[in-house]
Amino acid sequence: MQTQSSLIERFAGVPVIPVLEFSSVDEALHVSEALIAGGLPVLEITLRTPVALEAIKAVAAAFPDAVVGAGTVLTPAQLQAVGEAGVKFAVSPGLTPALAVAAQGAGVALLPGVATASEAMAALEAGFQFLKFFPAEAAGGIPMLRSLYGPLAQLRFCPTGGIDAARAPSYLALPNVVCVGGSWVVPKDAVAKGDWERVRTLAREAAALRKPS
Ligand code: 3PG
DSSP states (O other): OOOHHHHHHHHHTOSEEEEEOOSSHHHHHHHHHHHHHHTOOEEEEETTSTTHHHHHHHHHHHOTTSEEEEEOOOSHHHHHHHHHTTOSEEEOSSOOHHHHHHHHHOSSEEEOEEOSHHHHHHHHHTTOOEEEETTTTTTTHHHHHHHHHTTTTTOEEEEBSSOOTTTHHHHHTSTTBOOEEESTTSOHHHHHHTOHHHHHHHHHHHHTOOOOO
């Protein structure tokens, strides 16, 4: 398995990982350019649209210094496909036994999702210490992460789902949170209008959020 410690290092460098859903390659290039210029170079492009793989390749080629990963990776076949597309990481909303086995032989580091103590223990047993906490707000948010820190202090999380600029700082203040994920930096109406400046501004504000030292 591609080590998760390199993943933690990469993710710790940025407070926010934008979770992205693109409807065209052109849109992917504009949004990514704005996010990177705003200071968010680690991008999770989800496999929720038909152009996702093409967008991943185009963004990685256009912005070689960015760290381009794939999100919504649900199956071993998808993990293989995004690995072949050259992603630097893959994110899944959950973890299945098949995906855990596939991650062992994959050339790409997987950030699997968990929402409960039992799921976190199963992920730990499968070799994962860095986890996506999803859906963060719906699954208990900050009190849940604080509670998990007691018995499972060795785990680190990237909470995602329902987080926005107002909630992010409280998550980032938790000792077991490396960074947060979210789509708030790319509002759908801004994309519809081609308002890349707004995306850049939101990215700049998100990049200025820091883990308290
Ligand atoms: C994800 O896939 O991680 C979430 O859909 C992103 O959550 P958000 O849109 O609530 O930020």
